[in-house]
Structure formats: C-alpha cells, structure tokens
Amino acid sequence: MASHGPVTGKASLPPLIYRAEAYRDTDHFRETVWGCPHEHTTVEGALNCGQDWIGSQPETLTESA
Numbered sequence: 001m002a003s004h005g006p007v008t009g010k011a012s013l014p015p016l017i018y019r020a021e022a023y024r025d026t027d028h029f030r031e032t033v034w035g036c037p038h039e040h041t042t043v044e045g046a047l048n049c050g051q052d053w054i055g056s057q058p059e060t061l062t063e064s065a
C-alpha cells in the first residue's frame with residue numbers, strides 16, 4: 001500500500017496561488033529573470049503585479065503568471 005505521508009486528519013484543498021514571472025523577450029528558453037514574492041489569489045492580481053514591476057524596469061521583459 002502506497003504511503004501518502006502523514007495524515008493531518010483534515011482534508012484541505014491546496015490554495016490556488018499565482019505568481020507573476022518575467023522573462024526576457026529575446027530568451028527563447030524563457031528563463032525566468034524575476035518572480036514576484038507574493039502569493040496572489042487571482043491570476044489578474046499576479047498579472048497586474050507583474051505589469052507594475054515590468055513597468056519599472058529599464059529593459060524589455062515579458063511576463064507570465
């Protein structure tokens with residue numbers, strides 16, 4: 001029988017967390033150069049956060065969330 005780790009006694013769904021990420025437009029591998037430190041509960045919040053951050057950067061970056 002497979003083990004799934006300690007039973008906490010209370011079932012809970014993992015929270016949906018979104019984080020904004022940015023990568024260079026010219027990077028075909030899309031290596032993340034920045035990830036926001038927050039735990040956004042909506043994808044819109046993460047995207048807005050990323051746009052704010054990208055807007056303050058001097059180089060051209062593209063975001064995803």
Ligand SMILES: [Zn+2]
Pocket residue numbers: 019020036037038039040046049050
């Ligand atoms: Zn954020």
